[in-house]
Amino acid sequence: MENVIEIEHLKKSFGNNQVLKDISLNLAKGENLVILGKSGTGKSVLIKCIVGLIKPDEGKLTALQKNILELNTKELNALRKKIGFLFQSAALYDSMSVKENLEFPLRDLKELKQDEINIKVIEALQNVGLEKAINKMPSELSGGMRKRIGLARTLILNPEIMLYDEPTTGLDPITSKEISSLILEMQKKFNTASIIITHDIECARITANRVIVLNDGTCYAEGTFKELEQSNDEKIKGFFI
Ligand SMILES: Nc1ncnc2c1ncn2[C@@H]1O[C@H](COP(=O)(O)OP(=O)(O)O)[C@@H](O)[C@H]1O
Numbered sequence: 688m689e690n691v692i693e694i695e696h697l698k699k700s701f702g703n704n705q706v707l708k709d710i711s712l713n714l715a716k717g718e719n720l721v722i723l724g725k726s727g728t729g730k731s732v733l734i735k736c737i738v739g740l741i742k743p744d745e746g747k748l749t750a751l752q753k754n755i756l757e758l759n760t761k762e763l764n765a766l767r768k769k770i771g772f773l774f775q776s777a778a779l780y781d782s783m784s785v786k787e788n789l790e791f792p793l794r795d796l797k798e799l800k801q802d803e804i805n806i807k808v809i810e811a812l813q814n815v816g817l818e819k820a821i822n823k824m825p826s827e828l829s830g831g832m833r834k835r836i837g838l839a840r841t842l843i844l845n846p847e848i849m850l851y852d853e854p855t856t857g858l859d860p861i862t863s864k865e866i867s868s869l870i871l872e873m874q875k876k877f878n879t880a881s882i883i884i885t886h887d888i889e890c891a892r893i894t895a896n897r898v899i900v901l902n903d904g905t906c907y908a909e910g911t912f913k914e915l916e917q918s919n920d921e922k923i924k925g926f927f928i
């Protein structure tokens with residue numbers, strides 16, 4: 688199977704704090720990979736390495752066949768356009784309407800005419816079931832709706848890879864489930880490969896084709912959700928209660 692991300696022996700320390708000790712993993716085209724790990728284990732650091740926001744100390748890191756560590760700024764920006772990144776606190780611009788928020792990532796694409804932009808915005812809103820919110824301000828939306836708009840804004844550039852950093856954190860269980868189902872729906876619709884970082888076990892159950900447990904800076908365990916759910920290992924069991 689074709690891999691869209693390949694990571695080999697990645698290491699990253701901040702001073703004496705050795706965060707990523709030895710991470711190797713692949714993400715296959717079209718796959719949803721869930722990464723489980725306790726707070727502070729380096730999940731966000733890992734994802735930031737993938738988009739070139741943090742430079743690892745050692746290791747190999749390729750995304751869409753490009754060696755991230757050897758790209759110049761221009762090449763990195765081009766690659767980032769193909770990688771959608773939904774941050775933990777997927778902040779919308781509060782002073783902009785939903786429509787303006789969605790237009791924002793399209794502004795760099797100078798070849799797009801306004802009516803083409805309008806179509807893309809409406810399509811993106813339809814994907815997350817929020818066409819009616821087009822003229823609303825972020826402050827008028829619930830947390831779940833803001834998350835959906837954040838997702839729509841990330842998907843509007845049709846990324847080949849999606850990176851979700853704790854997409855359901857801070858949401859109530861029902862809204863979390865809706866967002867998780869939406870992540871699955873988007874995978875099916877666009878055949879996007881995704882890394883989903885979470886400690887929301889329901890989110891993992893809904894979205895994961897494969898799960899990796901990150902512990903103490905390494906990939907501690909790997910398997911399907913069902914396989915890991917049945918594990919007797921204390922470090923793995925902890926996530927499934
Ligand atoms: N830019 C940074 N500078 C220094 N330390 C950092 C930086 N980013 C993250 N860290 C440290 O790396 C560790 C892992 O952080 P993080 O990846 O955010 O954890 P999580 O698994 O909760 O996402 C933490 O100890 C954090 O303090």
Ligand SMILES: [Mg+2]
Nearest residue numbers: 730731775852
């Ligand atoms: Mg984090």
